[in-house]
Amino acid sequence: MAIAQDVAGFQSQALTGGRSLRQIVWARLRRDRLAMVCLIILIAYYTMAIFGPFVLALIGLDPYKLDPAAISDLGGQPKLPWGGISAQHILGVEWGTGRDIFAQLTYGLRISLVIATSATAITVAIGTVVGIIAGYTGGWTDALIGRFMDLILAFPFLLIVLALSAVLTQRLTDLGVPDGNPSRITYLILVLSVFGWPYLARIVRGQVISLREREFVEAAVAMGAGKRRILFTEILPNLWAPILVYATLTLPAYIGFEAALSFLGVGVLPPETTFGAMLANSVTYFVVVPTYLFIPGTVLVILVVSFNLLGDALRDALDPKAVR
Amino acid sequence: MIAYLVRRVAGMFILLFLISVAVFFLFNLLPGDPARLTCGKACTPVVVEQNRKRLGYDKPPVEQYLIFVKGIFFGRVFSESSPVPVVCNAPCLGYSYTRHQQVLSLIQKAAPVTFFLAIGAFLLWIFAGLSLGIVAALNRGRWVDRLIMGISLIGYSLPSFFIGLVLLFFVVIKWQFLPYPNYISPFENPVQFFQTMLLPWIVLATLTAAFYMRLTRNQVLEVFGDDYVRTARAKGLPERTVVVKHALRAGLTPIVTAAGLDLAYLLGGAIISENIFSLPGLGALAVNSVVQSDLPLITGITLLTATIIIFANLIVDLLYAVVDPRVRIT
Numbered sequence: 001m002a003i004a005q006d007v008a009g010f011q012s013q014a015l016t017g018g019r020s021l022r023q024i025v026w027a028r029l030r031r032d033r034l035a036m037v038c039l040i041i042l043i044a045y046y047t048m049a050i051f052g053p054f055v056l057a058l059i060g061l062d063p064y065k066l067d068p069a070a071i072s073d074l075g076g077q078p079k080l081p082w083g084g085i086s087a088q089h090i091l092g093v094e095w096g097t098g099r100d101i102f103a104q105l106t107y108g109l110r111i112s113l114v115i116a117t118s119a120t121a122i123t124v125a126i127g128t129v130v131g132i133i134a135g136y137t138g139g140w141t142d143a144l145i146g147r148f149m150d151l152i153l154a155f156p157f158l159l160i161v162l163a164l165s166a167v168l169t170q171r172l173t174d175l176g177v178p179d180g181n182p183s184r185i186t187y188l189i190l191v192l193s194v195f196g197w198p199y200l201a202r203i204v205r206g207q208v209i210s211l212r213e214r215e216f217v218e219a220a221v222a223m224g225a226g227k228r229r230i231l232f233t234e235i236l237p238n239l240w241a242p243i244l245v246y247a248t249l250t251l252p253a254y255i256g257f258e259a260a261l262s263f264l265g266v267g268v269l270p271p272e273t274t275f276g277a278m279l280a281n282s283v284t285y286f287v288v289v290p291t292y293l294f295i296p297g298t299v300l301v302i303l304v305v306s307f308n309l310l311g312d313a314l315r316d317a318l319d320p321k322a323v324r
Numbered sequence: 325m326i327a328y329l330v331r332r333v334a335g336m337f338i339l340l341f342l343i344s345v346a347v348f349f350l351f352n353l354l355p356g357d358p359a360r361l362t363c364g365k366a367c368t369p370v371v372v373e374q375n376r377k378r379l380g381y382d383k384p385p386v387e388q389y390l391i392f393v394k395g396i397f398f399g400r401v402f403s404e405s406s407p408v409p410v411v412c413n414a415p416c417l418g419y420s421y422t423r424h425q426q427v428l429s430l431i432q433k434a435a436p437v438t439f440f441l442a443i444g445a446f447l448l449w450i451f452a453g454l455s456l457g458i459v460a461a462l463n464r465g466r467w468v469d470r471l472i473m474g475i476s477l478i479g480y481s482l483p484s485f486f487i488g489l490v491l492l493f494f495v496v497i498k499w500q501f502l503p504y505p506n507y508i509s510p511f512e513n514p515v516q517f518f519q520t521m522l523l524p525w526i527v528l529a530t531l532t533a534a535f536y537m538r539l540t541r542n543q544v545l546e547v548f549g550d551d552y553v554r555t556a557r558a559k560g561l562p563e564r565t566v567v568v569k570h571a572l573r574a575g576l577t578p579i580v581t582a583a584g585l586d587l588a589y590l591l592g593g594a595i596i597s598e599n600i601f602s603l604p605g606l607g608a609l610a611v612n613s614v615v616q617s618d619l620p621l622i623t624g625i626t627l628l629t630a631t632i633i634i635f636a637n638l639i640v641d642l643l644y645a646v647v648d649p650r651v652r653i654t
Contacts (some may be wrong), residue, residue: 150339154637297490
């Protein structure tokens, strides 16, 4: 066992000799079989979200098309067992309308991923910029930004998001965002970002405080580099590791938040749907048709678990001290 | 120490002031017309104007805010000119016109439910999180460790409403181990109380417990590498004493104190569990107030939860300094 470890250590040393950090991390990550599986799953999910609707259109599956033949005339219960699973509707049909669950999931996935991915991008952008400025400038600016972040973090997040949804969605519509779901989706993206960035800003600030004392920053200052150059060309490239890890772990959290908010009724309006909305609807029928609960739930959980596992693997791969 | 305390408390009051301004203006000024929201569909312009006057929405925003703050400290009277004025004693958080009750009394009615929910979940997650985290750390790298870390990963990947629905489906509906949740005070019917609260406790505790398992494991492992643990071992102390008295005490202090903060967040965030298991707590009250556009009630609940979070922040920082001798306050 010990010898095997030594050999592995030697090999990894040989592997890491004379490579950039990016190559080292990728090499480590590629040896992590679980992480690779997760990566493939995630690529599949994104491919599905991007191209799925086109493929569905080609084979004639429409998430909004009613199928009265698949449900009973009385009560609208799916005729076949397991929520009406058949060759035509591989994951069953919706109660009362006969709309295809698989098609709905594909479209819902797209909305969930759009919301979570954009919100993560905005969170990372704001958090990084504010964190760098706070950490490098220090003094009053830092103190002021710190208090402002305290203020944001003191808000009960879920409650505020619920409370402001009607009002701010209306505001967005007034500002010219198309009425209905575009406004609601924009609202979710904005609100997740606005309440999410302080966490990253704190991490970045801490890193910058230690980086700004390093020699290469001193050298840049001595050479007369401008502040913007120091912040974004000298310091920023050293931050990508924590930022990347944070982003991979924030994205699944946002997917979960979006689902929770849709579950509470703040998300998109019917006929469009997301995981949370489908699960919220399942409550009415799951005594009779449990698949309404378990199919969207499983699809959601696999997505979130894959992201979290990949984030963990990435953190380990980026951490030179990590011993597994 | 005293200088620090004064500074922190002053900072807390400034933060409270800013929060109250933010909450008040966000909720009372953003919607087009709060007076329009005071009555339902059968609302004539005359009634809207009457309500606007009665509730003070005709005054300038800053004055409205001052009246609101004055109400918190000295109380206030609603509908002064009407034959039946509503006296709202300090601390007056406002008057809910949709429910015709005072915000404070509505909160007082709902608060115990959320309190019991939060306390039970807190005990559960502290117990599960710390014990499994310690076991994982002591068995680092072995299958027990992997198993516990796997449970933890799944625990914080599962959306809490999904756990709630699955538990409801199997435990209550399918296998009928427990009756359908129906909240009752523990002083009236303890058995039914526990039957109702068991699943909500689990749902609320899972996420944080999963997180604490990891945190505990990492903390304990880190402390094991510290010099004073090596010293304790070198002195020839039995392993048990080293682990319990030296490593765990120092390693777990930050976790236990931080748990206070999570408890504060949880008091405000029980919305999902209360929603699924129909518990009449603060979270459910908040959701209903949002649905009914009951602005005074939303403002009151948000302000209260934000205050609890800010207080908890201060207490945790102080506790941290008291418990951990390595932290020096300046």
